[in-house]
Amino acid sequence: MALLYSLFVFSPAVIYLNLVTIGGGLRGSAIEYATLLLFSEIAALYGNPITPQEAAIIFGPATTAGSGGFLTLIYRLYFTRSPLLRVFGIDPNEIPWWYSPPPTSPVWELRTFIHPDWIPPILIMCIVHITSLASGLFFGLLARELFIEGERLPFPMQQITVAAIDSLSKRGETMKTLSLFAIIGFSYGIIYYTIPIYTRALGILGLDLIPKPWADFTKAIEPYLPGASFGIATSLTTMSAGIIIPQELLVVGIFIGSALRFLIINPLLIQQGWSLWATVWTPGMNLTRIYQFSQLYYWLNPLIGVGFAVGFIPLIFNGRIFIQSLIRAFRFKKISKVESEKRVSGSPISGGWMILLFSIGAFGALLLDLYLIPDFPIWVLLLYEFIIPFLVTISAGRMYALTGTTAGSLNIPYFYQLSIIASGYPKIKAWFLPLRVDPGTGWLRSFAICSMTKTTIVSWIKASLIAWPLSLLVGFIYMQIFWQLAPIPSEVYPTPGIQWPIEIINQCVWITRPVSLFDVNQILYWALGFGALMALLWRLGLSSLMIGVASGMATPIPTATMILIGLILKRILMKFLGRTWILRNKAVLLAGLALGEGLAAICGISLAIAVKSAFTGIF
Secondary structure (H helix, E strand, C coil): HHHHHHHHHHHHHHHHHHHCCCCCCCCHHHHHHHHHHHHHHHHCCCCCCHHHHHHHHHHHHCCCCCCCHHHHHHHHHHHHHHHHHHHCCHHHCCCCCCCCCCCCCHHHHHCCCHHHHHHHHHHHHHHHHHHHHHHHHHHHHHHHHHHHHHHHCCCCHHHHHHHHHHHCCCCCCCCHHHHHHHHHHHHHHHHHHHHHHHHHHHHHHHHCCCCCEEEEEHHHHHHCCCCCCEECCCCCHHHHHHHCCCCCHHHHHHHHHHHHHHHHHHHHHHHHHHHHHHHHHCCCHHHHHHHHHHHHHHHHHHHHHHCCCCCCCCHHHHHHHHHHHHHHHHHHHHHCCCCCCCCCCCCCCCHHHHHHHHHEEEEEHHHHHHHHHCCCCCHHHHHHHHHHHHHHHHHHHHHHHHHCCCCCCCCCCCCHHHHHHHHHHHHHHHHHHHHHHHHHHEEEEEEEHHHHHCCCHHHHHHHHHHEEEEEEEECCCCHHHHHHHHHCCCCHHHHHHHHHHHHHHHHHHHHHHHCCCHHHHHHHHHHHHHHHHHHHHHHHHCCCHHHHHHHHCCCCCCHHHHHHHHHHHHHHHHHHHCHHHHHHCCCCHHHHHHHHHHHHHHHHHHHHHHHHHHHHHCC
């Protein structure tokens, strides 16, 4: 029941908020908190309070919501038809059949998934889901034996999650907090979502009193800083990162990095006449166009360089832990055999099941890729789908189990792109291979929760396997409805029109690597410069600040500003309500805001669907 509630109630809200906000939307934790609180209340009213094990399952695999991957399929169709492909010299007819329907397909105008042209992409997507699920389970179970049973590592973040699960399952004042902030979120959402959606459905001018996804103040600062941009995201849920992230330096770093890009470097480049961006900018450009064009004509190379620094510097400083993990992994049998103590996470999974999971996951992914491109170099596939996932599992798994973060684990930036380049394969279709093997760190975290709450791992796996096909079905239904209501992107759904061109640019620049845009020297300079600064601050204990700066440089300034506002609001609430109360209830507070906004969005969507279906029909 919790799974069905999560899927059918929250999926439309998750999808819609992803279409109209940047950096906001319903996050997984908000859905988990809201669902668990509701069902703990229902169970208590019937005189049969839920157990910690039931609470763990509801908090975990029973709270699944989203588009099921079908929004990504619409992006792929948008990609094949994008005029940006011509800018990079890419022939859309060379995009392979498994990636998207061809550009000549009528599905774009029909706005439907119910068409034969969708069969190959949807089938390949489902196969990739299956291989990724199997590989993630295999590596997660392997890491369970190493780090939960073998080393008995603490998993600090999962201890917090388990404490939250225990608190929520006991109800108390938590439900009142959730309800209060849900009312606040719902009241705001009525103005932000419900009224505009409903008035558009009636065919009259939409009463859009609050701009989406942000309020743009670029014109106000243009006379003083030509080329700069500024705005504030308008969804309340966008501030959630500033409230929930415990490392406040990281939040400050996000704003610093974004301000550095949009308020300092962008106008400086124009003032000095540096880079192609200085020749492209024109007075009157709004925030969205500045975001997109500065990305294309300057920020591609710096962000790649910063990505390399963020990937390798933590690994250098934590190399000892990585090497220890390798040594312990090769001593697997000796470590995992605990004779004097009872296992803490239940019985081990049989060898037969492990072999089956590995065969479906790793070998299945390999065979699929070879079927799609038979002449692709097999050594690249073996490296990407066999060796690297194992190294990431033991590195990221152990780091997270010790510290609650994967910073410092093996994380080769842009490894997918570098693998394709290293293969030397000349045809463009290699860039659309579904190279995807899950290293299982998410499953490892779930198994840690199971061990702490005495929940059987098999129960968690069963619930996840039930949730997967249902999430695909529900995602298909809701995405079909949303797409039929209005084109994606459009004025009704503005976010894809902002974000998708950026994604296309990032994708195309790796495929073609044009000399005018792809500058290896600039990538190297930024990697070395940012890496040196990051190494210095790492020594000073300020590593989270630089990680935040790196993240902020890829974050639009309105989103970064709203995240900082979230941090400021948290500090103000601490003054009035106390630090202990805020730390204990901040996730519930955010769950209430997100739940209220989501319910308002659902009301508007439901009214719009009723109006549309009454006059034109949905399908």
